[in-house]
Each structure stands twice: as structure tokens, then as C-alpha cells.
Amino acid sequence: EAQVTQNPRYLITVTGKKLTVTCSQNMNHEYMSWYRQDPGLGLRQIYYSMNVEVTDKGDVPEGYKVSRKEKRNFPLILESPSPNQTSLYFCASSPGQGAGYTFGSGTRLTVV
Amino acid sequence: QQQVKQSPQSLIVQKGGISIINCAYENTAFDYFPWYQQFPGKGPALLIAIRPDVSEKKEGRFTISFNKSAKQFSLHIMDSQPGDSATYFCAAARSGGYQKVTFGTGTKLQVIP
Numbered sequence: 001e002a003q004v005t006q007n008p009r010y011l012i013t014v015t016g017k018k019l020t021v022t023c024s025q026n027m028n029h030e031y032m033s034w035y036r037q038d039p040g041l042g043l044r045q046i047y048y049s050m051n052v053e054v055t056d057k058g059d060v061p062e063g064y065k066v067s068r069k070e071k072r073n074f075p076l077i078l079e080s081p082s083p084n085q086t087s088l089y090f091c092a093s094s095p096g097q098g099a100g101y102t103f104g105s106g107t108r109l110t111v112v
Numbered sequence: 113q114q115q116v117k118q119s120p121q122s123l124i125v126q127k128g129g130i131s132i133i134n135c136a137y138e139n140t141a142f143d144y145f146p147w148y149q150q151f152p153g154k155g156p157a158l159l160i161a162i163r164p165d166v167s168e169k170k171e172g173r174f175t176i177s178f179n180k181s182a183k184q185f186s187l188h189i190m191d192s193q194p195g196d197s198a199t200y201f202c203a204a205a206r207s208g209g210y211q212k213v214t215f216g217t218g219t220k221l222q223v224i225p
Contacts, residue, residue, distance in 0.1 A: 042217035090155050100146050103155030
């Protein structure tokens, strides 16, 4: 089944404790992206990647890091999480060329 | 800067009625306008999309209307059903090269029996 898999689905952590949210897609898509979803703000892009080793900032990149060492994986790293990063996070992938994104099921992160 | 404005924020429609969600964009370079549907606990899923070379696209009960001169587009859900209850996001993108997608803020639709 073609899908984007994120882990974990739920995560509660403390301020300052580094964490990684993993994302993997099995569709051989070129493009991958991370979004955060907050009430009233919709989906805001954090980082995106156009191919292996090619990444760039989205609209809200502060406090986040990403890497794309393999085509299928695009982990999101929070080096020192803060409470304002409490949110619902989505990873997505696309073949590009005007095709839509396939989203993962989301990771609900709470930073206390 | 919000480049895609979506309204209303929430919508209640009776079963069998028409649900209408509106979006407006600012960047005339956008040339791909998808709509996503999100159920609770799930990620958004592509519902229907349109390009500016057509004014309307219909797939089943879902229709996108597009007004290029006004820089507006809308989603119409005909014969709305309780199973359509979800959050709907409009979006806009430039399809050439990297497809950076800008989303609207979402509309929570509730279809009541």
C-alpha cells in the first residue's frame, strides 16, 4: 500500500530534550515536506526537500532541523523543544509536476 | 503573510443541502489549486484539484469553481451527507519545479441529518 508513515503518533516530552520524528514514504516520491497544524492557522510548512541532500526552509523553520540522506526518509529533529512547538505535525510526499501531496497520519507532540 | 484566505471557518449544513467553501489568493503565479479533506485523527487527503485554464471541475458531488480575474475559487459539495463532515483545506501552488503548497486555514464542515 502506497503510504507515508510517521512515528510516533503521540509524544509527550519535556522542554529541552532533543527528539526526532521519523517519516518514510514508499512511493519513490522526489518531494517531501513537513507541516505543523494549529487551530485557526491551518497547515504551515516547516521544511521541504526536493531530493536527497536538498532541503530548504518553509514558512516556520525556527527550532527545527531536517535531513534527507535517503530518498524515502525525511526525519524532523527538534534539538531543544519548547512549549510553543506543541502541535500536530504532518509529513507529506509528492512526485511533483503538479501532483498533490500524500500525507502521513500525523504526530501529536506535547512539550511541557 | 497569509497568501490564501479561506472562509467560513466553520459551516453547518443539513443533509441534502449544498456546502460552499470559498478561497481567495494573492499570488498570480499560482497555477494549481487543490482541495484537501481531513477527517479527525487522519492526515489531509487530496480531494479534487483545478488549474486556471478551466473555470469549473466536477468529480461526483464535488465541484471546484474558479474565477481567475477575481483570484478566487470555491468548493461546492452537492447533496451533502453526514459522511462529508470533515475539515476542508484549500491550497495554492506553483506547479513548475518544486511545488511549494500554501494552505488556507481550513473549514470545519458539519452535515446534520
